[in-house]
Amino acid sequence: MRRTAIALLAVTAAAPAFGQAYPTKPISLIVPFAAGGPTDLLARILGERMGRELGQQIIIENVTGAAGTIAMTKLARATPDGYTIGIGHLGTNVVNGVIYTKLGFDLIGDLEPIARLPANPMLIVSSNQVPAKTLKELVEYLKANQVSGGTAGMGSGSHIGSLAFNAATGATYQLVPYRGTGPAMQDLIANQIQVMVDQSSNSLPQAQGGKIRAYAVTSAKRSSAMPDIPTAAEAGYPIEVSIWNGLWAPKGTPKAIVDKLNAAASAAMQDPAIRKRMEELGQDLPTVEEMKPAAFAAFQKAEFAKWKPIIEKAGVKIE
Structure with a gap:
C-alpha cells in the first residue's frame, strides 16, 4: 500500500514537468481524407504554424477511407501521449457517430477535444460543361437530367451538404463517393462528375480560377x-450548412499536453497571416474562448443533439 501511494505521488508530481517538457519529438497529425482537399489544406496550414509554436515538426498522416472513420478509429486507439493527434469536422466527429451503427468506438467518450477550428460554408458548384447559369437553372437541370455528383464518402461534409441541397430543392443526383474532395474536384473539373456541394476552401479557388462554376x-x-x-x-x-473543424487527441491524453496543444492552435489562429489565409478561403474563424477544450467539447455535444434527428430522418445508416 505504502509503495503504491509513493508511486502514485511520484507520477502525480511528474505530470506537470512532463507537460512542460512536451514535445520532445515530432507529432503525427492524422488527416481523415486524401491530400488536396479542404481538411488536408487546413491541417497543413495549421500544422506548420503549430509546429513552430511547439518547437517540433508536425507530420501530416493522411488516413483515408470510410468517410473518416478509419482515421478516427486509429486516433482513438493511439497512445494518449500527445504525439498522435487528429483533425476532423462535423461529418467525421458528429455525423459518423449517427450513421455508422458499428463504429467500434465512441466519438465523444474515446476522443479528447483539443481545439475548435475554422468553419467552412459550402459552395454549390458544377462542371463548366453544365449549361445552368443560376441556382434555379441548376435545380431544373438536375431534375431533367441524369447527373453524377461527388462526395468524400458517407457522412463527409460534402455528403451532408448534398443531403441538405436535395432536401431544400427536391433535386437529386447520383452520389459518387471518393476518398476525399481533392480527387472529386479533379473529376469535377474534368466533367467526370457534374456537381458538388463542397467546402469553400476547396472549391472557391477553383471557381475563382474559372475551372468550375459556383x-x-x-x-x-x-x-x-x-x-x-x-x-x-x-x-x-x-440551405444553411457550415462544416466546422476541430482537433482531437486520444482519451486519456494528459490535460497539460491538451492545454499546450490548444495554446499552440490558438496562437496559430491569431497569426495575422493565418487569419488572412483563412478569410481568403471563405472560412469563419472561432474566438479564443470558442477554441478552448471545454467550450469545444460542449459545442460538439450540442452538434450531436442537433444533427442526430436530421440524419435519422434522412434514413442514412451504414452497418
Missing part, C-alpha cells in the same frame, strides 16, 4: 471572400 454559398450571409456569389437563400433555397 452558384451559391450555404451561409447566412455572403462571404467577404466571395461577395459576388449569392447565398442559397437569396437564390430561392433556404
